Amino acid sequence: MSQEAAIAHHGPPTSFLRKHVFSVDHKVIGKQYFALAIVAVFIGMILSWLMRFHLVWPNAALPGLQWLSKVGAPAGVMTPEYYLSLLTMHGTLMVFFVLTNAPFAAFGNYFLPIQIGAEDMAFPRFNMMSFWTTFAAFVVLMAAFFVPDGPPISGWTAYAPLSAVGSDAGPGQGLGQTLWGLSIAIFCIASLLGSLNFISTTLDLRAKGMTLMRMPVSTWAWFITSCIALLAFAVLLPACLLLVLDRIAGTSFFIPAGLVISDRLQPHSGGSPLLWQHLFWFFGHPEVYIAILPAMGIVSHILINSMRRPLLSHKVVIGSMMAIGFLSYMVWGHHMFVSGMNPFSALVFSFPTLVITIPATVLTLIWLGSLYGSRLQITTASLFSLGFISMFVSGGVSGFFLAQPSIDIYLHATYFVVGHFHLVMGVAAIFGIFAATYFWFPKMSGRMMNETLGKIHFWFTFVGAYCIFMPFHYLGLAGNVRRTSSFVYDYAQPLIPVHKFITIAALCTGAVQFIFLINLLYSRFKGAPAPDNPWNATSLEWTVPSPPPWNNFGGKHPVVYHDPYQYGVEGASGDFIMQNSPEKVPVRS
């Protein structure tokens, strides 16, 4: 295999730069992705604080904000446009640099090769390129904060023609929006490189005896996710390039004729804003599953370990994830029910949207059915896994409403949708990331995290997330439109106390996240040393030292004898059997 040849040629790197910065080791790259995601998530969270603060105390100055943007926040009070700029950056950072990077690129990079018994990814140099390309995308996006007009105001979906026409459309729609388009195009290339690597690694580098059905659920989730990403980002890439062309080369892919903005007739004709929505959501809906599928796999992996028994069915879980991945390409139109698309298409897109709830429900039932009657070990990781299921169900239920065009027409532009996708995609996937961090941190750093702090972190985050996002549904039903920085209509006035409650909840829940950060940093340097297998788990990552050596298995080639989850085995010497243990297992009746 090419990878073995590569490792035979190069020994472990010795220079600082090769070891920690431009490393080709999948474990270092995984940690780099994780660190980038942590930076992005805290920036994104602080942006949401600023927005929540401005919503309920619109005239209060935030000292220091004028330093970020003199135009956008004169004397520390943000303008309505700057509110939208922060909204755009919050969404873009969270969706691309947190929800895509952390559960998929970070943990996938670190654990996929170890879980299948490989020494590294199939193409280690490509892997390094993916990370540094992602980093370049991050830098280009952040640059939008420092251009004169600030970041774009068009939201993370960058709806045309607002995103396509240039600075007439408002501050940030000049250079800021162009930087956004370039950043996302670069991000697409990075994700494509990454998914090529994930797929070929999974198919080609499995250890002897590691058949496809013997791969842990988490590996399956990363594999299916990379198949989705391979095709989804391939559509967003040309969409972003055409958007940038509209902005700098005078083309009109997304701009119709006769458009007057700021009293100026735009010199464009012949394009269609709907075209952008079609291209964007063809990527955008699979992206939701790129964020949530790895979390599903991680949570299953952790719950099995904490229950000490396998899920009701390994095969059905994998099949459901595949069905979700396949169906995710058929439903993009449900984001466009109010776009002016032919109403008949709305009907057509509504059907597969409701069908996709079937595999999602099957997964949920398998988790709950497996939990029923199990003696679950309560660790921070298993708590966050339960939290994931809770958020996924709570957020998913509102999806049944939104999938129906007649109901969606009323709810689409309101906070109801904000509550829905934050719970089901945002918070659920973040809970998956937290669970993964608490579960795998001992392996990644060689030290245990503090469980007490972890449990405090969980309970405040769990309650806090519900306090923030449940009232959003109520606001939406009451008709509160989203993406506005003030309450200009009379009917919205009575809703302000609800917003105050949400803002206070958001400030508190955000503050709790610093407990996590402190726990992470403290445990990294001062935590109790971790044994090789602190959770008595069965999969291959727990057969190697914590942290694993440079080539994972010390030059040996593991041989796999069992399905991934041999827990509670009667007659075994322990209550579990490692995947690479040659011990015979009695066939269960």
Place this chain on the structure above:
Amino acid sequence: MSQANLAVDPHAPGVMEERPFAIPSSKLVMWLFIISDAVTFGAILFAYGYVRNASPDWPTPFEGPSIWNTLLMTFILVTSSLTVLIAVKAAQDEDRARAFRWTILTAVLGVMFTALHLREWMDLIGKGVRTFQNPWGAPMFGATFFSITGLHMAHVIGGVIALIAVGLIYKAGRYSAKHIEVLSLYWHFVDLVWMFVVPLVYLMNMKR
């Protein structure tokens, strides 16, 4: 239940699945890239169809000389698929000098294609075609023409650079026949994309 196959001896033959199509990783990755890139071209051609259908005054300017030029370009590109095939065959026969010659000839054909294409671009630009206007009708004609053929041309130029680089490294003895073969897949794909571009962008826009 998932535990059904627990007692199977992992060392017994036939436990592991065959690798997909029994091909090396680098070839698999090239196929995956081709799938992904095909979707990218699909998306941009979809955008073209969308805009073209929405424009009642879509111009159809291509006349005889332009079509002959396109046919010549097509001929060159198809020939280059043949030459790269010969290069792969020579590489598999361990005839490094011959494989290198045919690889470079393929690159030369790629350069000829690009030169003819750029000549046509210049011709159209000289006639007043821009990304935002043209003398004949719907202004999006130029935008779609330049973006689709430009994306394809970028693929050809990238391929030419790769052919020269891989050819040189192969000649120096550091690459094997596998590298030439994997690169040839990419080159055939670029050729195949052109087979979609010609009817959709040229033949559909012939003067009637």
